[in-house]
Amino acid sequence: MKNKNQVIVITGGGRGLGALLGQRIVERGGRVALLDVNESDLSDMKLKLGAECNTWVCDVRSLPNLTAVMAEINKAFGHINCVVANAGILSLGSIEGMDPDDFQRTMDVNVTGVFNTIRASIPYLRQSHGYLQVISSLAAAIHTPLMSHYAASKAAVEALADVARQELRPDGIDVGCVHPTFTHTQMLKDAHAQGGDKLWSQHKGLFSSIEPEEVVHAMYQGIVRRERKTIVPKLLAPAIVAPGLVHWAIEKLGRLQGSEDAVQACQENEKRQPTPLKSKTKKAAA
Ligand SMILES: NC(=O)c1ccc[n+]([C@@H]2O[C@H](COP(=O)([O-])OP(=O)(O)OC[C@H]3O[C@@H](n4cnc5c(N)ncnc54)[C@H](O)[C@@H]3O)[C@@H](O)[C@H]2O)c1
DSSP: OOSTTOEEEEETTTSHHHHHHHHHHHHTTOEEEEEESOHHHHHHHHHHHGGGEEEEEOOTTOHHHHHHHHHHHHHHHSOOOEEEEOOOOOOOBOTTTSOHHHHHHHIIIIIIHHHHHHHHHHHHHHHHTOEEEEEOOGGGTOOOTTBHHHHHHHHHHHHHHHHHHHHHGGGTOEEEEEEEOSBOSHHHHHHIIIIIHHHTTTTOGGGOOBOHHHHHHHHHHHHHHTOSEEEESGGGHHHHHSHHHHHHHHHHHHHHTTHHHHHHHHHHHHHHSOOHHHHHHHHHHO
16 A cells, blocks of 8 residues: 555455455555444454454444444544445346245345445545445346346446435545456355356356455455456456447357256256245235
């Protein structure tokens, strides 16, 4: 970091990309505030990063929680230069068979959580003419089966960033949106276990997965350069720059790679596990 006194807030900083970014920032001389719902992961990070790291248990779904925590961070560090809206969740499920609560939870964390993070950051970033980085995904443009909730949430995150960029420019706040491809974190391991391995054909070709270090390097550069869009890997930039052109290709490619079999396998599994909505409907009809 050029300025050793930079303070960066990262939501979902307990593990995965958020934790690695926190580590990189501290290694480069910055200070971090890590926010997460997982207290034990936060304790591990505090132990690892030491005095330049403070942690707060915080659920991004709650605006009052985030507002209070941002005020505490500002008090503890004196200022906030950058906020990274990174917390997110992923599950797989078909539109017909998934538990509707999974859909809602994804929207609550991935969309409302990012809105809340932006909202709670504004007063402090206005004071510092700071930078706001939101983590979307290539899924914002590459829409594959079983990911309706995730893809819709990440497209919404990109839209939130685009609007925030224009609204906050007069205050000297820059806004960047990061679109990583599949990355080897716990999130991806869990998705594999839910049938993602079949869906993504063992991650070949377009769906090749990358290491978290590559994404974190790009996130860090994005912060230093106050980038508008950060696409990892850069090779996939056309998907974000001209998504309409790639939608057709994605659908064709998905069929070639056997995504229909993966959807069928997932739906058979979903039939064996009736959702609460289905059981409620049955009760109401009885
Ligand atoms: N791993 C990938 O393949 C990939 C690809 C593109 C984008 N992303 C995005 O990158 C971000 C980080 O993903 P990751 O791979 O590090 O995932 P991860 O699951 O390893 O880490 C996510 C962190 O967010 C925290 N979190 C979840 N819900 C929260 C809430 N309500 N409030 C606060 N914290 C919460 C979790 O406890 C966890 O520590 C996410 O937004 C994800 O959607 C990931």
